[in-house]
């Protein structure tokens with residue numbers, strides 16, 4: 001049986017650590033870390049995500065404010081809200097929930113966020129810092145994956161990591177981080193994507209396989225080398241024959257668990273860690289402007 005990497009337990013650990021840091025910061029400086037979240041439109045999944053992020057903040061003593069705008073909001077209105085928060089010293093972190101309605105240019109909105117408050121790590125300044133190994137903000141999902149590897153003492157140095165998926169939020173930053181000469185790095189990295197003719201040819205050679213695609217069943221037993229570590233970033237809702245549905249990853253968990261040395265479940269794997277690392281980034285933002 002493989003080691004099952006318990007994202008819920010790790011996220012609880014991270015929240016405890018963050019809560020202690022929040023208390024210490026308040027004691028030392030009187031500063032209460034603040035995260036402001038902007039939700040534009042009526043996408044039900046986004047509404048749930050934002051509400052959960054607010055609840056997470058409450059658990060650890062971070063002040064959070066959610067502002068909701070209708071789907072008719074203009075790009076100018078969204079950017080004006082971001083600018084107001086940029087100028088507010090009580091706001092340490094700003095998160096604009098994506099996706100935005102189609103008439104709004106996501107990149108323009110992200111560029112408007114003060115990079116020092118960009119706790120999502122999506123601003124080009126933070127993406128650039130990540131690329132060259134400077135301290136900025138690491139996007140929450142890649143950060144969560146690195147923390148899972150660290151906390152389960154999974155050796156990465158000298159290993160072959162194969163990342164499937166080249167999104168700006170997960171695949172690209174994760175591939176860059178794993179390649180860097182740093183703890184939870186120093187890997188030889190292969191990045192597979194929709195242009196890769198036969199991904200199994202590469203994934204079968206992975207010591208650490210990370211799938212971040214959003215296609216259930218993409219990774220089967222045939223894609224995985226005996227003893228590989230498998231991290232499943234995919235979160236897909238799949239329909240069951242009885243008409244109900246459930247969440248599942250990119251990986252066919254049961255069959256891949258037979259060959260992997262360690263594996264993350266879905267749900268209960270990377271997802272909770274992504275949420276926890278947002279709290280970590282928010283406290284880091286507050287600490288940086290209090291020194």
Ligand code: GUN
Pocket residue numbers: 095096097098099120140
């Ligand atoms: N939509 C889906 N994931 C994310 C995320 O990590 N941050 C933001 N802002 N929007 C998202």
